[in-house]
Amino acid sequence: MPCSLGVIGLGRMAQALLLPMIEKGELLPEEVLAVVGHQASIKKAKEQFPKGLSIVSADDLKGSEAWLAPTILLAVKPQQLDAVRESLPSIASQSDEKSRLLISLLAGVRLKHLQKSFPGYACIRAVPNTPALVGAGLTGLAWGQGIPIDQKISVKKIFDSVGEVLELPEEQLDAFLALTSSGPAYVALIAEALADGAVAAGLPRLLAYHLAHRTLSGTAQLLQDMELHPGQLKDMVASPGGTTIAALRHLEKAGVRSAVIEAVVVAAERSQAMAAGER
Template identity: 45%
Template structure:
């Protein structure tokens, strides 16, 4: 059977995507080929998903209709040099990269004349709740965009942005799960410090973050409006918010996004 979806890099994000694509029957296991350097990892992917695996990147490039690059940006130069040296190009093949900081012009150098799309998903994609921003290259047509959107909709929501915004996307939604994880951990520790058992504090913190996000999304309410609704004069919430403001909580998050944004730009330079 024809290989319709090829992945170079069988790590966490690559596995998250292929598992959802198979689960939603967008691709059959027999239509997927993954290149992965670690033998143990190849064995795990084969056993778990009944897909074909290889250690040869060129085999995936030659076979796949859609090529998905899920490797670390630091190793892209060596992988690209290998492909360029051997002239491995498949005409009309859609190339999708999730490498942070690797620009479209660099990707199009490695895959000349090919439709190339840069994408920035985040780790909630592993449970189908991801947020992915995509930016099209010079040779991308509407059909390519629709295909990429269909792939990433398997793991969450998708938005199209110009490439100039992708570093900012990386700083916000790409790195954001790390910030939220610290928030949940800190809320839990605060509950423990106030006398709650850790298991109860953890459950309260998790559901509070999840429920607040769901409320904001479903109602379209501005976060400031929700904040105002839950703060009564002289009450507990405004006391807590005042302390957050005193300690620079809001500024710390803003600066974290900006710092991650700058680091993403450095990776691409």
């Protein structure tokens, strides 16, 4: 079977996207040819997938076939982009037709830079996040020039299978990434801190983690399902002279709100700085 999806870099994010598609039968393992950086990673990556998915290392000549697939998922780290470009087969440098699609997951690598690096492909930027692993992902898509509607539909289908997809102008992707892609780390840090607090107040550790996770997911669901403004929910919970307002007062005094705002802004700035470092 000819490969319909070439995957360059089969790390955490590419696996989070491919596994649900394969499990739902939207993609056959035999349709995928993936390239990883090192021979040693192949065995571990293969264990994650059903039989039939081909994985080769970057120094294997067969890897160049991945670049001939109609759709390429580029999922290496941004700092690995130069090494990938050095190993490109000549097809990727031919700028005549652009019938193949290249979907880049690379944070802070602009469409302009991608198009210059891969002139033989129509380029798309996709910014997914790790909740894709449980079908609760968010993906921001920014289209390069001249991508026909049927190809846009097929790209959206890839990311639809792991959550919600939003089409955005490229200039909004840095802020989108700072909230949604980095966000799971901020939320995990808060989950851990909540559990630590509950342990300090006397709960067993495992119970504390369980309660922290359920409180976070239940609160998110409540905000969304009842379409509440976050301030409304805060006011609903904080009764006069009660425990919650005492805790909120402490959080405000510690600057938690400002720290979170600055964290998102600094992540967006970091993404911009990574893009500015491009030649």
